[in-house]
Amino acid sequence: MRRRGVDVVAVTPALLAAALAAAPPEERQLAELDRVRATIADQIQLSAYDLVDELVHGWTVSPPFPAPTPVVLAGVTVPVGLGTGLQALVENHLTAVLGHHPTTHLQLVHCPACAAVVVRSGPEATVISRGVDDPAVLADLGGDGGRYALFLDLEAEGARLVLRARLTRLTPELPIVWARTLSSAAGAPALLRQPDDLVSAEAARAEYLDALRDRGPISVPARLAIRTYALPDDDGVPPPPYLWLQTGVELATTTDQAWTASLVAGYSFVPQAYQGILAQARVHRLVSGRSRSHVRPDLYAFAGAAVISTWGPATIAFRDRPVNTDELLAAAALEGPRTSFGALHTGLEVRLGQRLGFSAFLETLPSLADSGNLGAYVRVLGVPFASFGSEVTCWF
Amino acid sequence: MPRRLSCCVRIGLASIAAAGGCVVHTYQPLAGLHRPVVVDPTAPDNLSDLDLTVACVPGGKLGPSEAGVLCRQVGRLFENQGARVVTTLGGPPDEAPAGDPRPIALRLELRSRQIHEASPALGWAAMIASFSLVPALTEFTFAQDVVVRSASGALLATETLEGRITHWFGFGAWASNQLLDWTVRPEAHEVVGGGADRVLSQDLYRQLSQVVFDAKLQARVLAAERGPAR
Amino acid sequence: MTLWLLAAPLAAADPMPGLVRSRDALRRLDCERLSAWDAADRYPGRVPRPEGREVDPDRTYVVCADRLFAPGFRDPGAEAALWGMSDTAASAAAAARATGLARIWHVEVFHASSPVAAKLGFAVKAALVAEGLAVSDRAPRLGPDDLDVLLRLEPLRAYPAACARWAATGGLSGEDALLGVVQLDRRATALQVGVCADGGWTWLR
Numbered sequence: 001m002r003r004r005g006v007d008v009v010a011v012t013p014a015l016l017a018a019a020l021a022a023a024p025p026e027e028r029q030l031a032e033l034d035r036v037r038a039t040i041a042d043q044i045q046l047s048a049y050d051l052v053d054e055l056v057h058g059w060t061v062s063p064p065f066p067a068p069t070p071v072v073l074a075g076v077t078v079p080v081g082l083g084t085g086l087q088a089l090v091e092n093h094l095t096a097v098l099g100h101h102p103t104t105h106l107q108l109v110h111c112p113a114c115a116a117v118v119v120r121s122g123p124e125a126t127v128i129s130r131g132v133d134d135p136a137v138l139a140d141l142g143g144d145g146g147r148y149a150l151f152l153d154l155e156a157e158g159a160r161l162v163l164r165a166r167l168t169r170l171t172p173e174l175p176i177v178w179a180r181t182l183s184s185a186a187g188a189p190a191l192l193r194q195p196d197d198l199v200s201a202e203a204a205r206a207e208y209l210d211a212l213r214d215r216g217p218i219s220v221p222a223r224l225a226i227r228t229y230a231l232p233d234d235d236g237v238p239p240p241p242y243l244w245l246q247t248g249v250e251l252a253t254t255t256d257q258a259w260t261a262s263l264v265a266g267y268s269f270v271p272q273a274y275q276g277i278l279a280q281a282r283v284h285r286l287v288s289g290r291s292r293s294h295v296r297p298d299l300y301a302f303a304g305a306a307v308i309s310t311w312g313p314a315t316i317a318f319r320d321r322p323v324n325t326d327e328l329l330a331a332a333a334l335e336g337p338r339t340s341f342g343a344l345h346t347g348l349e350v351r352l353g354q355r356l357g358f359s360a361f362l363e364t365l366p367s368l369a370d371s372g373n374l375g376a377y378v379r380v381l382g383v384p385f386a387s388f389g390s391e392v393t394c395w396f
Numbered sequence: 397m398p399r400r401l402s403c404c405v406r407i408g409l410a411s412i413a414a415a416g417g418c419v420v421h422t423y424q425p426l427a428g429l430h431r432p433v434v435v436d437p438t439a440p441d442n443l444s445d446l447d448l449t450v451a452c453v454p455g456g457k458l459g460p461s462e463a464g465v466l467c468r469q470v471g472r473l474f475e476n477q478g479a480r481v482v483t484t485l486g487g488p489p490d491e492a493p494a495g496d497p498r499p500i501a502l503r504l505e506l507r508s509r510q511i512h513e514a515s516p517a518l519g520w521a522a523m524i525a526s527f528s529l530v531p532a533l534t535e536f537t538f539a540q541d542v543v544v545r546s547a548s549g550a551l552l553a554t555e556t557l558e559g560r561i562t563h564w565f566g567f568g569a570w571a572s573n574q575l576l577d578w579t580v581r582p583e584a585h586e587v588v589g590g591g592a593d594r595v596l597s598q599d600l601y602r603q604l605s606q607v608v609f610d611a612k613l614q615a616r617v618l619a620a621e622r623g624p625a626r
Numbered sequence: 627m628t629l630w631l632l633a634a635p636l637a638a639a640d641p642m643p644g645l646v647r648s649r650d651a652l653r654r655l656d657c658e659r660l661s662a663w664d665a666a667d668r669y670p671g672r673v674p675r676p677e678g679r680e681v682d683p684d685r686t687y688v689v690c691a692d693r694l695f696a697p698g699f700r701d702p703g704a705e706a707a708l709w710g711m712s713d714t715a716a717s718a719a720a721a722a723r724a725t726g727l728a729r730i731w732h733v734e735v736f737h738a739s740s741p742v743a744a745k746l747g748f749a750v751k752a753a754l755v756a757e758g759l760a761v762s763d764r765a766p767r768l769g770p771d772d773l774d775v776l777l778r779l780e781p782l783r784a785y786p787a788a789c790a791r792w793a794a795t796g797g798l799s800g801e802d803a804l805l806g807v808v809q810l811d812r813r814a815t816a817l818q819v820g821v822c823a824d825g826g827w828t829w830l831r
Contacts, residue, residue: 036699044694077748080708080741081700125769133765153748156694158709159656164752166763174763175730179755183712426657426688432697432706435813442813512659512686537659553816558659560688585650610816614831617810617818620782621829 041086044079044161048086048154049093051163051182056097059104064167064178065148068102070109071167074132074149079156090154106150113137114149114170135170148177160184217252219354221262225391227363229317230375238373239317242276242310244268250395257354258286260300274312281305284349292354302361303346311338317373341367345389355395363387418528418570419563423592426537426558429599437473437605444478446612447501453486457538458508460485466506473601474504474608500615501547504608511558512537523566531566542604544611546618552611557603559596653697657690665689706815707742711749714807718819719753721830722805727823729803730760736781737809737817746807746817754805766797766804781810785820786827793825800824 073094078086098106114131121127131137132149153164166179223246229238248264261283268276282304292298310318318339347361362385368374369384376384435442452467454460467483474481480498513536523532537560544553564570570588577586585591660668665687666675673687695705707714722731733750737743754761768776772791776784785806792798804822820829 036696040695040699077745079694080704080739080745081695125767127767133763151748153745155708155711155745155749157711159691159693160712161694162712164748166748166752166755168763172764173730176751176755176761176763179752179761181712181749181752181756424652424657426659430653430656430697432702432709432815434703434706434815560657560659606815609811610814613810613814613818614816616782617829617831 037082038085041078041082044156045086045089047161047184048090048163051154051161051184052090052094052152053097054182055163055165055180056094056101056104058180059106060101063103063105065105068105068107069148071106071148071150072111072114072132072170073108074114074151074168076152076154078154079161086154090152094152108150132168132170133174135172135174157183219250219252219395220247221250221264221393221395222247223264223266223391223393225266225389227387227389230377230386230388232371232373232375234372236372236374237317238375240270240273240314242268242274243270244276244278246278246280248280257292260284262304268310270312270314272312273314274310276308276310276312276315278306278308280307292351298351298354300349300351301346302349302359304344306343306345306363307340308343309338309340315339317371318368319371319373341365343387345387347389349391349393357391357393357395359391359393361389361391363389418567419565420531420569420573420588421592422562422564422587423596424560424562425599426560428555428557429559429596429603431603431606433602433606435602435606435609437477437601440476440478442477442479442605442609443474443612445499446474446479446608447498448474448479448481448608449501449503450474450481450483451486451503451505452483453505453507455507456509466508469597470504470506470601470604473604477605479608500612500619502552502608502611502615503545503547504604505541505543505545507541507543509539509541510536511539526568528566529568531564531569533562533564535560535562537561540600542607544608546615550618552614552618553607555603555607557600559599561592561596654693655690656693657688660687660689661685662687701739703812703815704739704742707737707739707746707809707817710815711746714746714817715749715753717831718750718805718807718817719757719759721819722754722803722821723757723759725803725821725823725828725830727803727821729823730762730801732762732764732766732798732802732804733807734765734804735807737807738812750805750807762802766792766802767795768792768797769795781808785822789822789827790825792822798822 073091076087076091076094078084078090095108098104098108111131116131117128118131118134118137119126119128120134120137127134129137147170149168149170151166151168155162155164160183162181162183164179164181167177169175169177223244225244225246226241227244228241231238244266245268246264246266248262250260250262253259253261262281264280264282266276266278266280268274268278282302284300284302286292286298287301288297288299315338318341343363343365345361345363347359349357349359351357362377364383364385365371365374365387368386374384374386376386377388378385450467450471452458452463452470454463458466463485467485471481471483480495513534515532515534519530519532522530537558540557540559542553542555542557543551546552573587577588581587662673662685663675665673669689697705700708731754733747733754735743735746735750737746751761751763768788768791772788772795776788776791779787785808789798789804792804798804802823806820806822806827808818808820810818818829819831820827
């Protein structure tokens with residue numbers, strides 16, 4: 001049964017491909033055209049919603065009528081080249097947003113005769129039109145579908161999406177009582193306002209910028225780091241892995257947080273083995289874009305320097321000559337020397353929402369480069385990177 | 397060691413010298429040059445009722461000889477569309493078109509100017525340091541001002557066509573693009589060679605054709621308005 | 627120095643055709659060169675504001691936006707009309723206002739594509755309202771005999787004749803004016819504008 005299922009899965013795409021290949025070229029072109037139309041409609045849907053939100057927000061601030069007024073949604077037209085799918089989405093969104101904002105004083109009502117094609121014959125002429133274009137017909141039909149009609153038009157003008165709206169009174173002269181034009185650039189991010197609590201575009205943009213700036217340029221990292229040291233090539237005893245708890249301050253030097261700098265202090269303690277303190281400075285550069293993202297992880301490259309001071313029985317390996325087993329055992333009974341050294345490191349960090357980060361780095365210890373107790377994970381231009389570190393960081 | 401260094405130096409100098417001949421030109425339309433066009437520049441009857449004076453005004457980066465070349469090419473463009481064309485470098489034409497005057501007479505003025513130029517020194521340093529693997533570049537943005545007037549001097553159309561040209565110097569950019577041209581890109585999309593010039597010419601000629609055609613209709617409307625009776 | 631220079635080695639920011647970008651992709655972009663301040667105003671968070679520093683007058687940004695429709699997706703005549711529809715509507719409305727006629731304005735658009743004509747009509751009406759003019763959705767009608775004659779005339783003669791018939795049949799009264807936006811030739815992208823008032827037609831542009 002499983003094999004049969006695999007066969008079906010494997011055959012079906014092939015059959016489908018064969019069927020498509022056998023289809024007449026016109027059908028393939030139509031299918032491709034439909035696919036492209038759907039893609040374009042998806043791309044502009046959010047921008048269209050933004051414009052509708054802006055339109056309705058304008059009505060909440062300045063209602064076109066002094067009191068709640070029945071209005072017929074007489075027509076929504078979408079960009080030339082697209083179909084009725086986007087039209088339906090826009091209609092539904094408009095209906096939903098208007099329903100949440102009765103302060104607009106627009107009450108959408110249903111009027112089947114308004115959208116229908118009607119024929120009116122008289123002694124002078126026979127007129128074929130839609131109901132909204134011939135209010136006399138509406139009056140004859142006896143319907144009280146609404147005294148006003150709302151028309152919306154969406155169109156793509158180059159890289160801009162433009163929304164036009166007008167309100168027409170359904171009397172024989174069909175006067176336009178209100179009209180407005182709104183546009184948005186294709187590259188502008190969608191404001192994604194809440195449909196049940198619309199704010200102005202300026203307020204939404206301010207919220208967006210606040211989100212970009214987040215908590216401000218200064219944040220406090222709390223980091224758990226581990227440093228391991230490469231096995232030496234010759235006889236020697238490498239230092240044990242060090243587990244560090246670090247905290248300090250990180251400063252974003254630019255609004256888009258493409259460059260940040262941090263200064264942290266750390267402490268490491270393993271009973272009967274070692275203690276250590278470190279001070280570390282680091283510079284980060286965003287490499288996954290020009291500004292940090294709110295929807296995707298950000299990748300930073302960093303370089304920094306650290307000063308580490310450590311003491312304890314297990315720190316004897318931090319010296320410039322190999323340690324043998326006897327010396328190691330002898331040191332275990334003593335406090336052990338206090339050793340201080342500098343280190344340079346570089347690495348990569350993935351940050352999620354500027355709240356959580358994972359990093360890995362390679363570190364070189366210049367003063368211990370000739371130590372027989374340290375090997376090298378990698379050598380770059382003759383410089384041994386003897387330490388590999390990984391970190392988990394939270395920012396507050 | 398000295399022998400190896402001198403070999404590297406020789407290769408580097410040769411690469412840098414070769415970079416002068418390894419240039420990739422690219423073109424990007426900015427304002428106006430990629431506007432939709434309907435008129436077909438190859439149709440012979442677009443402008444069959446038109447006497448057209450093409451004036452290419454030298455100035456800025458457009459010297460008199462370049463202006464003359466531009467005028468000849470643009471004049472040929474409109475002659476192929478049925479217009480009767482005379483050219484001039486700014487002043488009145490030396491001679492009127494032969495034959496009876498056609499219903500509509502227009503004057504097309506073309507001026508070129510450069511609105512931005514950049515040639516970062518950092519790029520050139522990187523090219524030299526990398527033995528022309530990293531390209532250096534020079535880019536400039538130009539504007540072509542187009543004005544169409546009626547025979548009486550009335551302004552019928554004005555347009556500014558902007559484009560951006562980039563020259564990439566270096567063996568790396570040239571070789572990689574040439575390889576893609578040979579292997580992947582269709583001929584119409586080739587980057588190395590005269591592709592950029594060809595596309596720029598196509599865009600410019602199409603826009604000029606549309607501007608003049610629209611201006612011709614505008615002239616007809618003005619003539620009809622000056623005629624009798626409302 | 628332009629914005630893209632920072633990412634030039636990555637070949638990611640500059641839209642020029644090259645290793646990672648085809649010429650077709652470039653034709654889908656609308657690009658313009660902006661000053662640092664204009665770019666920062668339009669694209670906050672993406673372009674840093676040059677605050678607190680002396681503004682370099684030579685610093686510019688080439689800012690590109692994707693066209694909503696790829697070139698060739700729509701009919702060229704429709705695309706050309708829709709591309710500059712806002713400008714066309716605004717200039718037509720400005721021309722109507724400049725006539726000084728205090729009338730109820732009607733709008734009639736003649737274009738080879740009827741969907742485009744409908745959208746142009748919508749745009750012109752909205753622009754007229756924005757100019758503070760009184761606008762009506764009513765379309766003045768002509769009888770079939772009139773239409774039969776008028777459709778045989780070239781537009782330059784047809785509209786003046788239609789204007790006279792509207793006045794004669796009562797389609798337009800002394801309180802009405804009609805703004806006509808006309809595509810004189812299928813190959814034209816610029817539209818002509820005229821006004822019909824008191825039975826007389828005047829071409830505005």
